[in-house]
Amino acid sequence: MLELNKDNFDNEVLESDGVVVVDFWSESCDPCLELMPEVEKLAEEYGDKAKFAKLNIKGNRRLAMKQQVMGLPSIVFYVDGEKAEHLSGDDLEPADIEATLNELLG
């Protein structure tokens, strides 16, 4: 999965066509570490239909907050550079992510 930071975020996400899935995470967030492998699995499965990326909020806090992400884990979906959906909470299930993804892929 693509690593995002403030240098490539605009280019890779906001100026990107199609669906982009961004996994906001940090090392101190256990539910995030829990979810990451599942998101990676989805990235493999849906890699040809959507772009998958992750953003470690350590050092990128302002960038995350600009995207209105103020809690982890957060999975944010963008369509043609526009924020389309934001899933969050420690009870977030991989199945929820997949369902939203399928909805956005149409």
Add this chain to the structure above:
Amino acid sequence: MSEVYDLLIVGGGPAGLSSAIYGSRSKLKTLVLESKSKMGGQVADYHEMENYPGVVETTAPELVESFEEHAKKFGTEFAKGEVQELELDGFIKTVKTKKGEEYQAKSIVLATGAEPRKLGCEGEAEFKGKGVSYCATCDADFFEDLHVVVVGNGNSAIEEAIYLTKFAAKVTIIVIHEEGKMDAEKLFQERAYANDKIEFVWNSTLKEVKGEGIVETAVLKNVKTGETTELDCDGIFIFIGRVPSTDFLEDTNVQLTEGGYIKADEDMKTTVPGVYAAGDVREKVVRQVVTAAGDGATAAVMAQSYLEAEEHWRDNVLKTDKQVVVAFWNPTQDESLNTLQDIEELGIEADENKKLVKIDTYRNRLITNRYNITKVPTVLIIESGEEVERVENPTEEELAGLLK
């Protein structure tokens, strides 16, 4: 599924891991089933750990890691999976996970713990991940130099509020009780009062969360006057207690309280034989790491004595074609000792169709209670697994009659 575990523990927090240490050290084939990839349960989300006896300097994650290591040392096995369904009828019980894996075990310890309670106010769900949080370690980073509100006044709320002051510029604690009254223990209260970054709003609760995309305002309601006020803030942490994780028990005979906690006695026994409850999931008053560990130890020891008694009974009494003479005795009761000696002298086993089994009522509570043995000595005659005769305080003639 060929493997049958002696002890299957659902949940890998302090209660579950403590049970695992005791179980596997007693040579029970033990499995811990944990839904998360990391052990520790609620403790994994804490940081400080100041009151675990004998461990002066540690952190919560460190302590629970050593629990895990300790269990591994004695051979505990670990598997990942969230339990969805339990079949608890019969000696061999089946545990099914959400993903469809099945495990079999002769005894089970339920140590699934609890999860944060939701407040249920307007905007709470909408702003999840956008400033409403239940996990300080997960989200504290976001609130560096900002203002956060903490809702709640128990130990967790006050501890987490103190933790958040390491990041936030200001922490406002919303307390439902009147001024000066909190549910948290005195030590935490004093620390909170002494912290310059912490302020309190008394007699109040969170009524609504508002903001443009992210949390901007906490609408508070005074529970005495009914008045509402708005408080500008950047984040809202909610710590208003926990709810037990027992949804998966709904279709079982494990009895729950109205609040959803598992009913168990001081031996951690639930209403289902061979099934025990330990830790925060059990109905009780004190919920600490050390009490969870204590529960876990008790549950494993009880499970072991259950297994011994049940397997001994099955192998020697139920699975035999012979007529079984069961003598209940108690080492502290002289009369029962005499009777036991008399029975032994009868030489019952000289008859190849008869068998003598002795049950110490003090050690074997399980069978003693199952057959409602209230007096010793008592002699039961069992044929094909069924009780056919019962004699309390047998006379010599009655004993001699056992040989007929």
